[in-house]
Amino acid sequence: MSAANNNEKEVTIYDIAAALNISAATVSRGLKNHPAIRQTTKDRIFAQAERMGYRFNTFARNLRTKRTYTIGVIVPRLNSMFMSDVLAGMEKISNEAGYELIISQSLETMEKEKKNAATMFNNRVDGVLVSLAYTTTDIDHFRRFIDKNIPLIFFDRAFEHPHCPNVVIDNHKAAYEMTTHLIRQGCRRIVHIAGHLNRDVYALRLKGFQEALADNGITFDEDALIVNNLGIADGVLAAQHMLSLPERPDAVFAANDTCAVACMQELKRNGLRVPDDVRVAGFNNDPIATVVEPNLTTIDYRGHEMGEVAAKTLINLLNGVGDLQAAAIVLRHHLIIRDSTQRKKLTEHENKNN
Amino acid sequence: MSAANNNEKEVTIYDIAAALNISAATVSRGLKNHPAIRQTTKDRIFAQAERMGYRFNTFARNLRTKRTYTIGVIVPRLNSMFMSDVLAGMEKISNEAGYELIISQSLETMEKEKKNAATMFNNRVDGVLVSLAYTTTDIDHFRRFIDKNIPLIFFDRAFEHPHCPNVVIDNHKAAYEMTTHLIRQGCRRIVHIAGHLNRDVYALRLKGFQEALADNGITFDEDALIVNNLGIADGVLAAQHMLSLPERPDAVFAANDTCAVACMQELKRNGLRVPDDVRVAGFNNDPIATVVEPNLTTIDYRGHEMGEVAAKTLINLLNGVGDLQAAAIVLRHHLIIRDSTQRKKLTEHENKNN
DNA sequence: CTGTTAGCGCGTTCAA
DNA sequence: TTGAACGCGCTAACAG
Numbered sequence: 127m128s129a130a131n132n133n134e135k136e137v138t139i140y141d142i143a144a145a146l147n148i149s150a151a152t153v154s155r156g157l158k159n160h161p162a163i164r165q166t167t168k169d170r171i172f173a174q175a176e177r178m179g180y181r182f183n184t185f186a187r188n189l190r191t192k193r194t195y196t197i198g199v200i201v202p203r204l205n206s207m208f209m210s211d212v213l214a215g216m217e218k219i220s221n222e223a224g225y226e227l228i229i230s231q232s233l234e235t236m237e238k239e240k241k242n243a244a245t246m247f248n249n250r251v252d253g254v255l256v257s258l259a260y261t262t263t264d265i266d267h268f269r270r271f272i273d274k275n276i277p278l279i280f281f282d283r284a285f286e287h288p289h290c291p292n293v294v295i296d297n298h299k300a301a302y303e304m305t306t307h308l309i310r311q312g313c314r315r316i317v318h319i320a321g322h323l324n325r326d327v328y329a330l331r332l333k334g335f336q337e338a339l340a341d342n343g344i345t346f347d348e349d350a351l352i353v354n355n356l357g358i359a360d361g362v363l364a365a366q367h368m369l370s371l372p373e374r375p376d377a378v379f380a381a382n383d384t385c386a387v388a389c390m391q392e393l394k395r396n397g398l399r400v401p402d403d404v405r406v407a408g409f410n411n412d413p414i415a416t417v418v419e420p421n422l423t424t425i426d427y428r429g430h431e432m433g434e435v436a437a438k439t440l441i442n443l444l445n446g447v448g449d450l451q452a453a454a455i456v457l458r459h460h461l462i463i464r465d466s467t468q469r470k471k472l473t474e475h476e477n478k479n480n
Numbered sequence: 481m482s483a484a485n486n487n488e489k490e491v492t493i494y495d496i497a498a499a500l501n502i503s504a505a506t507v508s509r510g511l512k513n514h515p516a517i518r519q520t521t522k523d524r525i526f527a528q529a530e531r532m533g534y535r536f537n538t539f540a541r542n543l544r545t546k547r548t549y550t551i552g553v554i555v556p557r558l559n560s561m562f563m564s565d566v567l568a569g570m571e572k573i574s575n576e577a578g579y580e581l582i583i584s585q586s587l588e589t590m591e592k593e594k595k596n597a598a599t600m601f602n603n604r605v606d607g608v609l610v611s612l613a614y615t616t617t618d619i620d621h622f623r624r625f626i627d628k629n630i631p632l633i634f635f636d637r638a639f640e641h642p643h644c645p646n647v648v649i650d651n652h653k654a655a656y657e658m659t660t661h662l663i664r665q666g667c668r669r670i671v672h673i674a675g676h677l678n679r680d681v682y683a684l685r686l687k688g689f690q691e692a693l694a695d696n697g698i699t700f701d702e703d704a705l706i707v708n709n710l711g712i713a714d715g716v717l718a719a720q721h722m723l724s725l726p727e728r729p730d731a732v733f734a735a736n737d738t739c740a741v742a743c744m745q746e747l748k749r750n751g752l753r754v755p756d757d758v759r760v761a762g763f764n765n766d767p768i769a770t771v772v773e774p775n776l777t778t779i780d781y782r783g784h785e786m787g788e789v790a791a792k793t794l795i796n797l798l799n800g801v802g803d804l805q806a807a808a809i810v811l812r813h814h815l816i817i818r819d820s821t822q823r824k825k826l827t828e829h830e831n832k833n834n
Numbered sequence: 835c836t837g838t839t840a841g842c843g844c845g846t847t848c849a850a
Numbered sequence: 851t852t853g854a855a856c857g858c859g860c861t862a863a864c865a866g
Contacts, residue, residue, distance in 0.1 A: 189860090190857085230581070493860070540861085
C-alpha cells in the first residue's frame with residue numbers, strides 16, 4: 127500500500143539478544159545504561175546494536191512509559207525574526223534535555239489554535255508552550271491539558287491562569303518608557319496603534335502609553351487610539367486616519383514594527399518629514415526597523431532568551447523541579463532610540479526575579 | 481517523578497467495549513468509521529467514547545501499523561514570510577490527509593541539518609520535506625531515508641537525486657528575465673550578488689544572469705559577481721565593493737530581497753540615486769520590498785502553493801500514487817517591476833508540467 | 835456485520 | 851548481575 131513500506135525487517139532488542147545469547151531484558155537495560163549491568167556486557171550490546179543497525183523504537187517505549195518526550199509549541203505565525211529566535215532557543219534547551227518539539231501556527235485565529243491544541247493533546251505531548259492568537263478570547267481549549275496536569279506555559283502573548291506560568295517582558299513599562307521618550311522629544315499629540323486588546327501584550331502597552339501621558343499632564347484623546355491587526359495595510363490606514371485629524375499628531379507609537387514602518391511610509395508619501403514633523407516608534411526591533419529611513423525607534427527583547435527560559439521552565443516542571451504555581455517570569459527589554467542622530471541604548475531593565 | 485503524571489487511568493477501547501458489551505475490535509473499527517460496522521453500533525461507540533473521555537492512543541497504533549502519519553520538515557530558517565507561507569500550505573494539505581508535521585530549522589548549517597535529519601529518522605517520520613541549508617555540500621545524511629525507501633522531497637533549495645522529487649521554480653529563467661529587464665532599462669554594468677553556489681537556487685540564478693548578459697552582448701566581468709550569505713551586513717559590504725570599482729555599476733541584482741534592500745540603503749547613504757544612478761533588483765517579493773524607497777523590483781513566487789504542492793506530492797507517494805521516480809515540479813514565478821513609475825506584472829509562466 | 839486471537843517492541847516486576 | 855513473563859493499547863488476520 128504505502129511506498130514507504132520497507133521490506134527489510136526492523137531490528138529489535140530481541141534480535142540483538144538472540145545474536146548475543148542473552149535476554150531481551152538485558153539488552154533493554156544495557157541500552158539505557160542501567161547500573162546493574164556489567165560494563166563488558168554493555169559494550170557487547172552496544173557493539174552488536176551498532177553492527178545490526180538497530181534503531182530505538184520510540185512508540186513501544188511511549189506505549190510503556192506513557193511519556194512522549196515531546197513538547198508542543200503553538201505560535202501565531204512563523205514569519206518573524208523574533209519567532210524564529212524563540213523557536214531556536216526552545217529547540218536548543220529541549221534537545222539538550224532529550225525532548226523534541228512539535229511546532230504549529232495558529233495563523234492568528236482561535237479556531238486554528240483550538241485544532242492545534244487538540245492535535246497536541248492527542249499526540250500526548252508532555253507539555254505545551256503557547257503564544258496566543260489575536261482572536262483568542264478564552265483558553266477553554268487548553269482546559270484538557272490543565273485538567274490532566276499537563277504543564278502549559280504561555281510566552282509573550284500570555285494569559286493569566288493559576289496553573290500556567292507566563293514568560294513575558296514588562297510590556298507596560300516598555301510602553302511607558304517609549305511614550306516618555308517621545309514626550310521628552312517634545313511630542314504632545316501622540317497616537318498609539320494597538321493590536322487586539324484581548325491580547326495582554328497590547329492591552330498592557332496601551333496602559334503604559336496612557337499612564338505616561340497622564341504622568342506628563344497630557345490628556346488622552348479617543349482619537350489618539352487606533353486598534354487594528356498591526357499589518358502593513360493597517361499601518362497605511364492608521365496614517366491616513368492621523369492625517370485626517372483636526373490637529374495633526376506629532377508622533378505615533380505602534381505596537382509592532384511592521385505597522386510602524388508601514389505607517390511611517392504612508393506619512394512620508396503624504397509629505398510629512400520624519401522625525402521633524404512626526405516621530406515614529408515601534409515595538410520588537412525587527413530587522414525591518416533598521417531598513418526604513420529614518421531607522422525606527424523601537425523596543426528590543428531577545429526571542430532566543432525567551433524561548434530558552436520558556437522551555438527550561440517547562441522541563442523543570444516535567445522533572446518535578448520548581449513549583450507548580452503560576453509565576454510570571456519577566457525578561458529584560460531595551461528601548462532602542464534611532465530617531466535622533468545618535469543611536470544608543472537608553473535603559474536596561476533586569477529580570478524582575480533577580 | 482513527573483509533574484505530568486496523571487493518576488486517573490486512561491480509558492481504552494477495552495473500557496468502552498466492556499461498557500457496551502461488544503468486542504474491542506468492533507470498537508476499533510467503529511472509531512475509524514470502518515464500512516463494515518452498522519451505523520447504530522458506530523453511534524453507540526462514539527457516544528460512549530465521548531462519555532468516557534476516551535482519547536486515541538497514537539503510539540499503540542504506530543506500534544502496530546509501523547506508520548506514524550507524521551511528516552518531517554527541515555527548513556533553513558523560520559523567519560521569512562515565504563517560509564511561513566510554505567509551512568501553512570504544507571500544514572493544510574497534510575492535516576486534510578491525516579498527517580501531522582514536525583518542523584525544525586537547520587539555521588543554515590549542514591551540521592544542524594544532520595541532527596535534524598537524524599531526529600526525524602528516529603521519530604520514524606513517514607516522509608520528509610527539505611529545503612537545504614547554505615553550508616550543505618552533500619546529502620549523505622539523508623541516505624538512510626533513501627535506503628529505507630522513505631519518501632524525501634526537496635523544495636525551493638533543492639538537490640537532484642534519482643529518488644527525490646523536487647518542487648521548485650525556474651530560477652534560471654527568473655534570473656534571466658530580471659537581468660533582461662535591467663538591460664532593457666539601459667543598464668550595462670550589472671552586479672550580481674549570489675548566495676552560496678552549492679545551493680542550486682543561487683547557482684541557477686547566476687547562470688540565468690550570465691546568460692542574459694551574453695545574449696545581449698555584454699561581457700561578464702569577474703568584478704560583477706559577489707558571493708556571500710545574502711544577509712544585511714553582506715548587502716552593505718556589497719554596496720561598498722560596488723562603490724570601489726573603477727567603473728561604477730549601474731545596476732545590482734541580488735539573489736534575495738534582504739540583501740538587495742541593505743545594499744540599496746548603503747548605496748543611497750553614499751549619495752547614489754535609485755533608480756536614476758543605479759537600479760536595484762531582488763528576489764522573493766518579501767514584504768520588505770514594498771517598504772524600501774523606491775520599492776524593490778523583484779521576483780515573486782508563492783510559498784503557500786509550493787508548500788501545498790510539496791506536501792501533496794509526498795502524500796501521493798505515501799499512498800502509492802504517482803511514480804517513485806524523481807520529477808522536478810516547476811511552479812510559476814512573476815517578475816514584479818517596481819523601479820519605474822508604473823507597477824505591473826511583466827510575465828507569467830505557467831507550470832512546466834501543464 | 836461482529837468476535838477471537840495474536841502480536842507490534844519495549845520496560846518492568848519478580849525470581850534466580 | 852541476568853532472565854522469564856506479562857502487559858502497555860491497538861489492529862489485522864481469520865472465523866463465524
